Amino acid sequence: MNHPVRTSEEGLRADRVSLGIGGRILLDGVTLVPRPGETIGLLGPNGSGKSTLLRLLAGVLGPSAGVVTLDGSPLNRVGRRAVARRVATVQQHAHTQTELTVRDVVALGRIPHRRSWSPMTPDDLAAVTRALERTGLTDRADQSWHTLSGGERQRAQIARALAQEPGELLLDEPTNHLDIQYQLDLLELVTGLPVTAVIALHDLNLAAMYCDRLVVLKDGGAVAEGTPSQVLTPALIEDVYGVPVEVTPGSDHPVVRFLRRGSAPPGRTGPDRPPRAPDLPAGAAQERPG
Numbered sequence: 001m002n003h004p005v006r007t008s009e010e011g012l013r014a015d016r017v018s019l020g021i022g023g024r025i026l027l028d029g030v031t032l033v034p035r036p037g038e039t040i041g042l043l044g045p046n047g048s049g050k051s052t053l054l055r056l057l058a059g060v061l062g063p064s065a066g067v068v069t070l071d072g073s074p075l076n077r078v079g080r081r082a083v084a085r086r087v088a089t090v091q092q093h094a095h096t097q098t099e100l101t102v103r104d105v106v107a108l109g110r111i112p113h114r115r116s117w118s119p120m121t122p123d124d125l126a127a128v129t130r131a132l133e134r135t136g137l138t139d140r141a142d143q144s145w146h147t148l149s150g151g152e153r154q155r156a157q158i159a160r161a162l163a164q165e166p167g168e169l170l171l172d173e174p175t176n177h178l179d180i181q182y183q184l185d186l187l188e189l190v191t192g193l194p195v196t197a198v199i200a201l202h203d204l205n206l207a208a209m210y211c212d213r214l215v216v217l218k219d220g221g222a223v224a225e226g227t228p229s230q231v232l233t234p235a236l237i238e239d240v241y242g243v244p245v246e247v248t249p250g251s252d253h254p255v256v257r258f259l260r261r262g263s264a265p266p267g268r269t270g271p272d273r274p275p276r277a278p279d280l281p282a283g284a285a286q287e288r289p290g
């Protein structure tokens with residue numbers, strides 16, 4: 001997963017970024033320093049600030065405090081086109097108007113690399129072909145975007161981002177709409193690319209399997225950061241998501257098992273779990289219904 005080729009000043013990083021809109025703090029002093037080539041998973045409940053942080057990293061929004069830099073320069077001084085040559089984003093709900101084919105959509109990824117009004121070069125065409133192949137869309141290339149399934153649209157957006165040949169890839173819940181095979185394929189693909197990737201994910205087990213490091217957001221603040229084994233503890237998950245879990249340390253990565261509310265792992269007692277009645281016959285102790 002790691003392709004350590006650059007110095008620490010290089011790459012995309014967020015330094016103590018905050019964002020307030022309409023008197024509400026959406027992000028509060030978050031620092032994110034991806035190491036070159038690594039995959040960072042952004043975790044956190046709905047509304048915790050994951051998409052907002054990705055928008056700041058993409059330069060779509062500017063922070064109200066702190067700074068996002070690309071190779072040491074604040075994004076607002078780098079220029080949109082230069083940022084677009086380096087940073088590709090895949091959003092949650094991509095909409096494409098007009099009657100574009102899949103190939104047309106993927107070719108949009110080449111725009112930052114092309115001069116205005118100039119035709120696609122052989123390099124552009126090769127990048128589009130490669131991106132279609134990598135996402136398994138070659139035989140869909142001439143199909144209209146509108147006729148694609150939700151999962152195929154998602155893959156076409158990933159292909160567009162790959163055609164952009166970015167150094168940094170920002171993905172906002174890219175596995176939405178994908179069946180399990182494509183979820184695994186996609187994360188395998190992204191983590192195998194020579195790019196630095198920041199991925200907002202809801203699936204803790206996929207995050208544990210594929211991310212080098214995780215950053216957990218809660219109410220706009222970063223509450224944990226580290227490897228999946230360091231971060232994905234029952235205490236952290238219960239605190240952030242409010243759900244009971246059991247975490248099994250694996251040789252490669254931890255495995256999270258969600259428990260029905262009202263139940264708890266063997267040996268644990270808590271406010272949600274009444275102690276077993278001592279006078280019930282063996283085997284008769286019942287868990288509370290979830």
Ligand SMILES: Nc1ncnc2c1ncn2[C@@H]1O[C@H](COP(=O)(O)OP(=O)(O)OP(=O)(O)O)[C@@H](O)[C@H]1O
Pocket residue numbers: 021022026044045046047048049050051052053
């Ligand atoms: N332009 C905006 N104006 C006001 N509030 C906003 C704006 N954009 C986002 N928010 C709020 O900021 C909070 C964080 O939103 P964000 O989309 O970053 O969360 P998220 O962690 O990506 O959530 P989800 O998992 O549901 O996608 C939310 O409460 C959202 O309503």
